[in-house]
Amino acid sequence: MKVFTMIAGLILTVLGVFCIAKSGLSFLAVAFPVGLVMMFVGIVECFAYKKVAETEERKHFIFIDGLTTFFIGFVSISGCLTIDLAVVVAFALWSMVAGIRVIGLLIENKSYKEEEKDLNFYCMVIVSALNLLLGIYGFFNSMLLEVTVLMMVGLCCAVQGLNVIRIGFDIPYFKPDIIKTKDEKIADAEAEVQKAKKVMKEAIQNVRDAKVAVAAAEEEPEFEELISEPAAEPISEIISNIVEPVPEDEAAAGEQTEEKTEE
Numbered sequence: 001m002k003v004f005t006m007i008a009g010l011i012l013t014v015l016g017v018f019c020i021a022k023s024g025l026s027f028l029a030v031a032f033p034v035g036l037v038m039m040f041v042g043i044v045e046c047f048a049y050k051k052v053a054e055t056e057e058r059k060h061f062i063f064i065d066g067l068t069t070f071f072i073g074f075v076s077i078s079g080c081l082t083i084d085l086a087v088v089v090a091f092a093l094w095s096m097v098a099g100i101r102v103i104g105l106l107i108e109n110k111s112y113k114e115e116e117k118d119l120n121f122y123c124m125v126i127v128s129a130l131n132l133l134l135g136i137y138g139f140f141n142s143m144l145l146e147v148t149v150l151m152m153v154g155l156c157c158a159v160q161g162l163n164v165i166r167i168g169f170d171i172p173y174f175k176p177d178i179i180k181t182k183d184e185k186i187a188d189a190e191a192e193v194q195k196a197k198k199v200m201k202e203a204i205q206n207v208r209d210a211k212v213a214v215a216a217a218e219e220e221p222e223f224e225e226l227i228s229e230p231a232a233e234p235i236s237e238i239i240s241n242i243v244e245p246v247p248e249d250e251a252a253a254g255e256q257t258e259e260k261t262e263e
Contacts, residue, residue, distance in 0.1 A: 001047065001048050001051045001171055002051070002168055002169075002171040003168070004044060004048070004168075005044055005045070005048045005164060005165075005167055005168035005171060006164075006165050006168030006169070008040060008041045008044040008045075008164055008168075009041070009161045009162065009163070009164030009165035009167070009168055010161065010165060011037055011040070011041070011161070012037055012038070012041050012157050012158075012160060012161030012164055013157070013158050013161030013162060013165070014161075015033070015034065015037050015154075015157050015161070016153075016154040016155065016156070016157030016158025016160075016161055017154065017158055018154070019034070019150050019151065019153050019154025019157060020150075020151050020154035020158070021154075022150060023147075023148045023150045023154065024148065024150075025150055026149075027084065027087050027149050027150055027153060028079075028082065030150065031076045031077065031079065031081065032076075032077055034073070034076050034153065034157070035072075035073040035074065035075070035076030035077035035078075036073065036077060037073070037157075038069050038070070038072055038073025038076065038157075039069075039073035039077070040073075041066075041069055041070075041073075041160075041161075042066045042067065042068070042070025042071070042073060043066070044066070044164075045062055045063070045065060045066025045069060045164065045167065046063055046066040046067065046070070048062070048066075049062040049063040049066065051171045061101050061102075061105065062167060064101075065098055065101065068094060068097070068098075069094070069160070072090060072091070072094055075090070084149045085142075087149050087152075087153065088138050088141055088149055088152050088153075089138065089139065091138065091152060091153050091156040091157075092134070092135045092136075092137070092138020092139055092141075092152070092156070093135060093138075094135070094156060094160070095131045095132075095134045095135035095138070095156045095159060095160065096131065096132055096134075096135020096138075097135070098128070098131045098135075098160065098163060099128045099129065099130070099131030099132030099135060100132060102124055102127075102128040102131075102163075103125075103128045103129070103132065106121075106124065106125065106128075120166070120169065120170065123166050123169075127159060127162050127163045127166060128163075130159045131160070131163065134156060134159060135156075138152060138156075
């Protein structure tokens with residue numbers, strides 16, 4: 001699956017270069033091959049996402065990206081994209097969403113804070129930034145350089161092809177057991193043991209956190225008990241404390257003053 005995914009990304013990149021070279025043509029002239037290749041690449045991504053050596057969140061985003069690629073390819077073949085502006089917006093949105101998705105994952109996982117960054121990290125940043133910038137530019141194409149429709153499609157396909165090739169690099173290669181040496185089988189077994197220990201530690205920690213949450217929930221009173229408890233002070237006493245009564249001497253003096261004023 002590793003080689004198959006990289007070949008699919010290479011085909012999409014070559015298609016993008018071809019569209020850039022033939023940018024003077026109309027999109028309808030190449031809509032069928034473009035859609036066919038995109039559908040093929042989308043299917044490959046949907047099958048390859050489980051093989052990627054990444055977190056579950058990243059895997060599901062790759063699956064979503066594959067479905068998006070397949071859908072845009074299907075729309076291209078069906079002949080629904082007949083207006084040039086609709087073609088540019090569709091492909092620009094495709095690129096922009098792909099760029100935002102990967103950059104958001106890098107920020108969420110705080111990969112940029114790691115001291116040792118591998119080549120895959122820089123590839124993800126560069127390809128995602130290109131996708132994002134290309135997608136944003138597509139919405140303002142008519143007000144800026146007015147790049148032709150087919151060139152815009154070619155740029156989006158080329159950058160997305162590089163992204164698929166990067167996904168192919170992330171898929172680990174597993175040598176068949178029949179050709180593995182004894183040392184390689186022992187190393188694989190030890191790696192599985194370490195992975196199982198890590199999962200076990202996470203499960204133990206989750207159990208401890210759940211027990212603490214249960215104990216805290218048992219100590220909390222029920223809602224009915226809270227509303228059924230009598231108030232610390234009656235409402236009349238609270239009101240009397242807020243509004244202090246006027247002394248009798250001051251009240252009598254105030255009445256005399258009012259009578260003199262009326263006279």
